[in-house]
Every structure is written in structure tokens, then in C-alpha cells.
Amino acid sequence: VLDAARALIEEQGFAAATIEAIAARAGVAKTTVYRSWSNRATLLVDLLVEVATEAVPPPGNDAGDPMRTLRTELRRGAVALNGLTGRLLTSLLGEAQEDPEVRTALLEGFFYRRREASVAVVRRAQALGQIRSDVSASLVTDLLYGPLFYRTFVVQDPVSEGVVKQMIQYVLDGLRPQDTRRK
Amino acid sequence: VLDAARALIEEQGFAAATIEAIAARAGVAKTTVYRSWSNRATLLVDLLVEVATEAVPPPGNDAGDPMRTLRTELRRGAVALNGLTGRLLTSLLGEAQEDPEVRTALLEGFFYRRREASVAVVRRAQALGQIRSDVSASLVTDLLYGPLFYRTFVVQDPVSEGVVKQMIQYVLDGLRPQDTRRK
Numbered sequence: 001v002l003d004a005a006r007a008l009i010e011e012q013g014f015a016a017a018t019i020e021a022i023a024a025r026a027g028v029a030k031t032t033v034y035r036s037w038s039n040r041a042t043l044l045v046d047l048l049v050e051v052a053t054e055a056v057p058p059p060g061n062d063a064g065d066p067m068r069t070l071r072t073e074l075r076r077g078a079v080a081l082n083g084l085t086g087r088l089l090t091s092l093l094g095e096a097q098e099d100p101e102v103r104t105a106l107l108e109g110f111f112y113r114r115r116e117a118s119v120a121v122v123r124r125a126q127a128l129g130q131i132r133s134d135v136s137a138s139l140v141t142d143l144l145y146g147p148l149f150y151r152t153f154v155v156q157d158p159v160s161e162g163v164v165k166q167m168i169q170y171v172l173d174g175l176r177p178q179d180t181r182r183k
Numbered sequence: 184v185l186d187a188a189r190a191l192i193e194e195q196g197f198a199a200a201t202i203e204a205i206a207a208r209a210g211v212a213k214t215t216v217y218r219s220w221s222n223r224a225t226l227l228v229d230l231l232v233e234v235a236t237e238a239v240p241p242p243g244n245d246a247g248d249p250m251r252t253l254r255t256e257l258r259r260g261a262v263a264l265n266g267l268t269g270r271l272l273t274s275l276l277g278e279a280q281e282d283p284e285v286r287t288a289l290l291e292g293f294f295y296r297r298r299e300a301s302v303a304v305v306r307r308a309q310a311l312g313q314i315r316s317d318v319s320a321s322l323v324t325d326l327l328y329g330p331l332f333y334r335t336f337v338v339q340d341p342v343s344e345g346v347v348k349q350m351i352q353y354v355l356d357g358l359r360p361q362d363t364r365r366k
Contacts (some may be wrong), residue, residue: 079301096277139192142334142350147326148331151334153337154276154294154336155325156279163322167326170318172357174353174355174357
């Protein structure tokens with residue numbers, strides 16, 4: 001069913017992916033689709049989670065340098081936002097502004113989980129003294145992800161890898177622990 | 184006509200403000216409305232410009248300390264995003280993701296102008312050595328405004344004045360000219 005939804009969106013755009021069209025494409029009854037997803041929004045959020053997880057695997061909790069993890073995630077995020085992940089996210093965000101059902105599905109099914117994973121990586125970086133620890137980890141996450149999403153969804157201008165590298169650099173410069181701040 | 188649109192939105196929400204309802208409320212014919220605005224999107228963007236200009240006057244080009252101007256604009260912006268400005272912007276941004284007409288009206292009628300004004304203030308701050316001048320002024324603008332819009336539109340969590348102050352502080356810390364960077 002998710003593959004059918006994905007194919008429909010890639011071929012005909014977001015609006016074409018109705019429950020009816022998805023069921024027809026997948027060769028199942030509408031009632032079968034509704035057994036797994038209570039509405040179109042939750043189905044599309046599940047597709048978003050699948051697509052986004054492929055494009056930007058969520059950071060693990062244990063391994064590696066947290067600063068490198070953050071940089072990798074942001075760079076991959078910028079690339080993904082220019083592709084299907086971005087198109088799905090843009091459309092769902094648009095619908096979420098007007099439709100509370102979409103909003104809840106998107107926040108609870110996608111954003112809160114991704115955000116929690118990022119916040120955990122920021123905390124590890126703070127524990128290692130790589131990011132100043134007197135700033136809340138969720139504010140750090142906003143500062144890192146905000147410019148990327150702002151460019152993509154508000155100004156609607158794609159972010160190149162070069163720009164995302166600069167974004168990360170300057171934000172992290174401002175969040176350096178006071179004693180190791182470079183001159 | 185704009186007052187009628189505003190009253191309708193405040194009383195009945197964004198979806199109620201159709202051209203038909205706005206014309207009826209203003210006591211004019213629909214054709215009169217269409218003489219000034221080619222569609223609903225351009226009318227609502229004009230209303231947004233009016234509401235946003237009241238809430239956050241665009242920074243002038245000549246007077247005062249640019250850093251203070253930026254801080255004031257961001258703080259007022261955070262307050263405005265929690266009110267009618269935010270509701271209008273949220274709805275229009277949502278529609279813009281699906282409707283190219285709304286997208287163009289919103290970007291050209293609102294965002295590009297506000298952004299240009301902010302970029303000009305950033306340039307003045309760079310000329311005065313308050314912000315490092317080796318970073319593009321539009322990237323600085325993204326770093327400053329991104330977290331605010333990200334919180335409001337993506338994470339959908341209102342930003343308090345305390346949080347916006349912190350956002351500004353840490354971003355500007357990262358953009359300090361190298362030689363005056365504080366230890």
C-alpha cells in the first residue's frame with residue numbers, strides 16, 4: 001500500500017494520492033487500507049517516515065562522534081528536502097496548517113520522534129563539552145534545523161550542500177563552550 | 184474590503200474569508216473586489232502585509248543601531264507570530280505549498296520585501312563590524328529568522344520572548360567578527 005502511494009505521488013503528485021486511488025493501485029479494497037490507517041494523513045505520514053528514514057537514517061544513540069552525527073544528519077536532510085521527502089513534508093505541512101488530524105499525525109508520527117533523536121545527540125555533544133551545556137538541547141536543535149526548514153518551506157529556495165555546511169558552522173560557532181571558543 | 188476580510192478571519196477563521204463573503208461583509212459587489220485583487224490570495228497577502236506592518240514595522244534603512252533594529256524586529260516578530268499575523272501567515276504558507284498562485288503572491292507581495300529590508304539591516308551591521316562580513320547577508324538572515332519560523336510553522340510550538348532572546352544571542356555569538364569575539 002505504501003509503495004502504491006509512493007508511485008502515485010511520484011507520477012501524479014500529492015493530490016492524486018487519495019485513499020481510493022492508493023487502494024486501486026495496490027489492488028486491494030478501500031476497507032483493507034482503512035484497517036491499517038484511519039485516514040489519508042496517517043497513511044501519508046507513514047510513507048514520509050519510510051522515505052525519510054531511507055534518505056536520512058535517524059541518528060543512533062550510542063556510536064560515534066555526536067558532532068559528526070549532527071553534521072551528517074543535517075547535510076543528508078538538506079539533500080532529502082530537495083527530493084521526495086521534501087515534497088511529502090511540504091504538502092503535509094501545508095495541510096497540517098488547516099487540518100488538525102494531519103497536524104497530529106505529522107507531529108506525533110514524524111517530527112517529535114526525529115526531534116527527540118536529534119535532541120539526544122545534542123545532549124551527548126554537550127556532555128562531551130562540544131556544545132555549551134548552558135543552552136537547552138531543544139533550543140540547540142531549533143537553531144541547527146531552523147534555517148534549513150526556513151529556507152525550504154518559507155522562503156522556498158533549495159539549500160545547497162555548501163550552504164548547509166556554512167549554516168552548521170556558524171550556528172556551532174555560536175554554541176561553542178565559552179572556554180574553548182576560538183579567537 | 185481589507186477590514187471586512189480581517190473581521191471575517193478574526194470571527195470565523197481563514198476558510199470563511201472567501202471573496203464572496205468578504206464582498207458581502209464590505210457591502211460591495213464581487214466585481215468591485217476583483218477590480219483591485221485578481222484573486223483571494225493576493226487580497227489575503229495584502230491583508231497580511233497590513234497586519235504585519237502594524238505588528239512589526241519594517242526596519243528603516245537609515246536610523247539607529249542595526250543590531251538593536253534586528254533584535255527589536257525579531258522580538259516583535261515572535262509576538263506577532265502568536266497573533267493574527269501568525270494565523271494568516273500559517274494559512275497562506277499552507278496554501279502556498281499546493282497552489283502556485285498563492286505561493287507567488289506570498290513570496291513577491293510579502294516575504295521578498297521583508298527579507299530585503301532585513302538583509303539591508305544585516306549589511307549595515309556588517310559594515311559597522313558588528314557581524315562578520317565574510318558571511319552572506321542573506322545567510323545571516325536565514326540563521327536569525329529560521330529558528331523562529333521553524334518553531335512556529337514546523338514544530339508548531341509558540342516562541343516566548345525569553346526564547347527568542349536566546350535564539351538571537353546564540354546566533355549572533357556565532358556571527359561575531361573574529362577579532363572581537365569574546366572569550
